[in-house]
Amino acid sequence: MIDYAEHSDQVLMELVKESDQQAFTEIHNRYSGVLFVHAFRMLDQEEEAKDLVQDLFTNLWVRRHEISLNAALSSYLYTAIRNRVLDVIARKKTEEKYLKSLAHFLEEGESITDQEIRRKELSALIEREISLLPARMRQIFEMSRKKNQSYKEIAEQLNISDTTVKKQVSNALTILRKKIDTAFTLFLSL
């Protein structure tokens, strides 16, 4: 049995593109907690936050073939949840607290002009929510962070070239594919 928790986000996403539902569930296990708490913090509505997260993941699955990530999966998910929260806020724009806060910000807040810094800040804000997660969920998330070091970092640590690591990842995928093929053959011969 392959343990999906062993895979990096990147491998999981490749598998999701091949319609692997277990990989999809693993991504959900990793991220739904922090995404939910963040949406809940922003909206104060449990149901709404839950719907947003659910929606986001449905979308990820439905569009799995179209989505091409040019950044980390985490970045994609964080941007997606932010956009969805903003959609809700914009829809309820008459709600005092958002308007007041935004008006106040326009008055004296300071913009972060660098897109990369905004992205990092968003990640930091969302990932700080892990402190609020139940122990088991927190563990899953923290473990996954370790799996998610970039190829480059792993290569540096292991003192091997970047391409070798990429090869390892693609090998892992090939093995998985073979297992699926075997299962399929078995099914046909029944």
Place this chain on the structure above:
Amino acid sequence: MQEMKARELLRKYKEGTLTDDEKVLLESWYLAYARSKNLGAKKEDLENYLSRVKPPSVAQKREINFPFLRLAAAASLVFILGIFIFRWVKPDEITTEATYHALEDIPPGDNRARLTLANGSSIFLEKASNGVLVKEGNLEIIKTHDGEIVYNLVHKNPENSATLAYNKIETPKAGQYQVVLPDGTRAWLNAASSIRFPSVFPKNQRFVEITGEVFFEVAKLTNGKKPVPFTVQTYHQEIDVLGTVFNVNSYKDEDAIKTTLIEGSIQIKMRTNPKQNVILKPGQQAQLITKTEISRSEKSDIKVLNVDTGPATAWKEGYFSFDGVSLPELMRQLARWYNMEVIYENPVSDFEFVGRIERSTQLSNVLKVLELGGVKFRVEKNKIIVNG
């Protein structure tokens, strides 16, 4: 004062018309708000909430289905020839199975829209009787028949007025409407769409803003000898034309803004980057991908494809026409025309639909046709639940 600006920012976000600078502002505020906001729940409650955050029914499906079967299903495309089925088998002849009993009948959309005048007052056009609705100086707004209004200038060459009075026509979901603009240009609005335009165009330019899907027949107009350009703005893109026929589909829930040219020639440019532009020939379609969450904030290109223009403009002729569209895309069209919400119980299979169905068909009959292709539907109140 700032509160008005705040409202404005949120409105523009909703419409997708924020400038880059405004986007920076809004995103920065978002971060500041997130930083300062207290969590409205105790930690103990959170655990309870989190236990209810489940992945969208994929895991559940796995237990019944073997993954390799799903892989095989994804690999094969299922074509449904809706046109043949629909023409050859009348819906009432299709045997009604037990599963259909739950289907309530939902009527199709019809002619309805709201006109908002420059002074802020508005008229529900489906409720107004035929004849002159508004007379203001040189301008008459006339409802000619059900589903159409005409802007008529009493004197053809009015003097330029200093300020432009903007009017707006909006269709709800399950609504459509036609308008003849003051320059003689015709616009057909599909469901959940809008057009905003000055009730009298300035002499040397014509400019409208739209959302949703609009089909245009732009009248040729000259000022002296110079042709007067006609510009259509949607979120993300701008279309410049002289006199042509084309369709713009810019629904925000679609993956791309699709502009399909039937006659003449048009230029399309991205609003954020006007240097990114293409010129279309008849029979071509420009696609500006807008959907993936990442590309919303980053630049993307305009693709040009040679297409059969039929499916893109069939809605105006009273048909849904599908030419290899995916189930979600098809369901989005139905959702808009029948004013329904679509819910997926399982991840969607890779169906492709080909065919043609009249838009005057009751929803239950449309779903029956689609069910022949192996998708199952349930209708509950205003929701279509897709299982399949």
